[in-house]
Amino acid sequence: MKPSVRETRPARVNILRQIWVVFWVGAVMATLFTAWTPLGIFPIGLIDGIRQAFNEEDQSELPLITPTPRPRPRVGIVVGHWGSDSGTVCEDGLTEQEVNQEIATLVKENLVAAGLDVDLLMENDELLIQYDARALVSIHADSCDYVDINATGFKVAATLATTTPEKTGRLVACLYNRYQTATGLPSHGSITPDMTSYHAFNEINPNTTAAIIETGFLNLDRQILTQNQSQVAQGISEGILCFIYNQDAELPSDP
Numbered sequence: 001m002k003p004s005v006r007e008t009r010p011a012r013v014n015i016l017r018q019i020w021v022v023f024w025v026g027a028v029m030a031t032l033f034t035a036w037t038p039l040g041i042f043p044i045g046l047i048d049g050i051r052q053a054f055n056e057e058d059q060s061e062l063p064l065i066t067p068t069p070r071p072r073p074r075v076g077i078v079v080g081h082w083g084s085d086s087g088t089v090c091e092d093g094l095t096e097q098e099v100n101q102e103i104a105t106l107v108k109e110n111l112v113a114a115g116l117d118v119d120l121l122m123e124n125d126e127l128l129i130q131y132d133a134r135a136l137v138s139i140h141a142d143s144c145d146y147v148d149i150n151a152t153g154f155k156v157a158a159t160l161a162t163t164t165p166e167k168t169g170r171l172v173a174c175l176y177n178r179y180q181t182a183t184g185l186p187s188h189g190s191i192t193p194d195m196t197s198y199h200a201f202n203e204i205n206p207n208t209t210a211a212i213i214e215t216g217f218l219n220l221d222r223q224i225l226t227q228n229q230s231q232v233a234q235g236i237s238e239g240i241l242c243f244i245y246n247q248d249a250e251l252p253s254d255p
């Protein structure tokens, strides 16, 4: 009995193994055929699932690649004499204030188009108190009276008491350089204490870099100041952009 038992036990094990193998081969084949699709062995539903997962991932990343809007640089433009008085007055009634207003309005348009936020300020605007911006430029023009043949050209000045001489010097240099290039006007050497001690310099926030420009003399430079204002405004706008974007500018040899 013992040997026969020994003979029959391996036979039963073999049958069980064969059944087991057949079962697994069947299971594997069934899985393969179920998975077989024209696109490969992955079911269509699985492909769509993968695609959808990638799309959803792309969409979830969209806010990350959307550029974060940078704050627009803010500058202030003082319209000389606006809200205060007429400034110099010509014999025919033309006032400095009108001319300043027209030029400042064009400057604002240029700078807004270039991506800046611009405040047009009155001569004694209450906003000037601790005014905080990248730059402040006050626009004025010189006398309408005939003085002599040398009473022509523009002037740019800043406070002598600046706490940031490098920035102030650069704003002045940028305005000089770009204004001279755009208008072809000479620079007029006489910087008066009226300019360097301009009232707004003491009112604004010390971090705001400021300058004042006399765009020309309303007598000898009347033509360009009233008929070619786009050139005048371009010179001031490009001077401000030169300062904001840290562009090269040299002071002329005859400031």
Ligand SMILES: [Zn+2]
Pocket (backbone or CB within 6 Å): 080, 081, 087, 088, 096, 140, 141
């Ligand atoms: Zn003035």
